[in-house]
Every structure is written in structure tokens, then in C-alpha cells.
Amino acid sequence: MADRRTMILEAAARVIARRGVRGLRVEELAEEADVSTALIYYHFKHRTGILRATLEFINDRAERYTRQRDPGAPAVDARGELEQTLLLELQDTPEVRENSTAWGELRASAVFEPELREDLARATLMWVQEVAELLGKVHPMAGAAALAQAAERLTALLEGLSVRWLSGSLPLVHARHLMAEAIDAELARLAG
């Protein structure tokens, strides 16, 4: 059984993906998670505490589904691992849609809620470092700055494509195609 804290965070991700960060009220979250508001305040102190913990939770979850391998699937090389990590963020499954919607909402909310910014900057940096590391596995001779910048561009592009997909401006299959081409281009540059 998932512990109470995790259940609350799962419920918070659902509520944010359904109605946005601005729609998140502690009373509604309590109802969604089927716990008391007192328990929520006990675990997270205040609304900002909930948002920060939800940010961490959806990051961990994204890391899990982008690293998932089917037990029978053939082993992938470094390039395959990179492609999979990025392209699995563009999948029309309930989990990925919910996660991407909640991440995009937390990103957009941080423009108006400065108290989210530090956590969001840290989560962004960790994501960039993870992708830079994967790029470095494909091109071990590339410099650290070049790897970091390629990772910043790829992850920022992914955020841009993801919100276009979720807001109905870009079909998912085309978003994946654009992303795959960008990965090719960044790898070609790092090789040059």
C-alpha cells in the first residue's frame, strides 16, 4: 500500500493536471486523496509545500517512465537511451499526459509564484544534467559546456513542444518527429 504522503501527492498531480495549479485548493485535494486537510498540513505545512513536493514527485515519476525497459526488449545503446529518455515524454498515455500537464502548469505558475522558482530551477538543472550525461555517453570526447548547452536546448525544446501538444497546436506524432530530428542535429554538432 502506498503511504499516505504518496497518496496525497498522486492526488495533487491529478488535481493540477485536471484544473491547473491555480485550481488547487487544499479542501479539494483532501477530498481527492480521501484524507483530512489536517493530514495534508501535517505533511506539507502550506500550499507552497504541497506544490514543491508535487514538483519533486512528478519529476521522480518522469524519471521512472522514461527509463522503463520492457523485460523482453533488446538492450539499447547510448544513443537509444538518450532518444528514449526524451521521446517517452511525448506519449499519449494517461500517466505521461498527466505528468506533462502538471509539470507545464508548475512551470507556468512559477512566473507568478516566486516561491516555486528555486525548486523549479533545481529540478530543471537536474534534468539538464541527466540529459547532458546521456549525450556524453554517445560522445565521450565532447566538452562539458557543449554537452550542457545541447541538453539545455533539447529539454527546453521538449517543454515547448509538449505544451504545444497539450494545448492542441501540434499533433503528437509531429512533435515526436521534430524532437527526433533535434536530437540528431545536436548529436551531429557534438560529433563535429
Next chain:
Amino acid sequence: MADRRTMILEAAARVIARRGVRGLRVEELAEEADVSTALIYYHFKHRTGILRATLEFINDRAERYTRQRDPGAPAVDARGELEQTLLLELQDTPEVRENSTAWGELRASAVFEPELREDLARATLMWVQEVAELLGKVHPMAGAAALAQAAERLTALLEGLSVRWLSGSLPLVHARHLMAEAIDAELARLAG
């Protein structure tokens, strides 16, 4: 004197940039624009009408400030025009910050408000076509599909970098550097 409709739209962009789309109430907008709510309903019918018109308004404004030339500035070539159009979206001036914040908010809101999606998709397409045209001036021999895809990537990256900047995850000067490198890379690809 700006007409009343324009004054209302200027006020709407300010309110959205200050408190978000979700914070936009017609009463507050009336106060900000110093008009009656009846006049707002007369011009825009309903809240969605205001949001759609504001989307168009901030697009026109962005087109204006990204195409602005100082009277004394030297003429720019096709590449310079492309760079200027994209990089002038990453400027820390009150107008660009307000415009970019409002655009990002309308994008994020469309995930939750389906009635905004069609207008947003149309505005996105027009922006992509404009950038594809500028890319085509630099490389007149490139195919239409290649130009469109490069423009889709550059504009999606710009949205991703812009919201990172506005949410405090990326210094502006670094966002501009990443964008400039991406323009180089897409132009090199179109030349190849």
C-alpha cells in the same frame, strides 16, 4: 488617442501579465482600463472573446517590436532579419516581458480551456510561417517542408526558453546564447 477597444486590450495584456489568465475577471479589467464592464461586453461578448482578442493583440504587438528598426541602424541582411525577429523576443524590456508573459499564460491556459485552442493554433501557425519565410530568404533553395520544420523547432524552442527565463530557471543572456546557436544550427542544416 487609442480607441477604446485597443485600450481594453492593452489593459487585458497588463492584467494577464500581472496575475495570469486565471486571475482575469471582467470587473478588474474594467477598472484597469477605466471603462464600464458593459463596454467590455459590448466589444468582446464574453470572457473567451476577451482572451481571443488579447491573443491577437499581443501577436500584432510582438510582430511590431521584433520588426522594429532604428531609423539610423544599418540595413540587415536576411540572416540578420531572422536573428533579430527571434532574439528580440528575449529582451528584458517592460513591453517584451509583458507580452511574453501574457503569451505564455494563454498557451498554458489553453491546456485547460479548449475554447482558446483554435485561435492559439492559428496564431502559432502564422508565427511558424513567418519564421519559415525568413529562413527561406536565407536559403532560397531549401524545401518548404524543411523550412517549416526548422521554423517549428525554433519557435517551440523560443517558447521553452522564454518561459524558463520568466520563471527564473534561466538567465536571459544565456537564453539568448542558446537561441542564437540554435539558429546557426538550423541554418547550417538547411544549407547542407
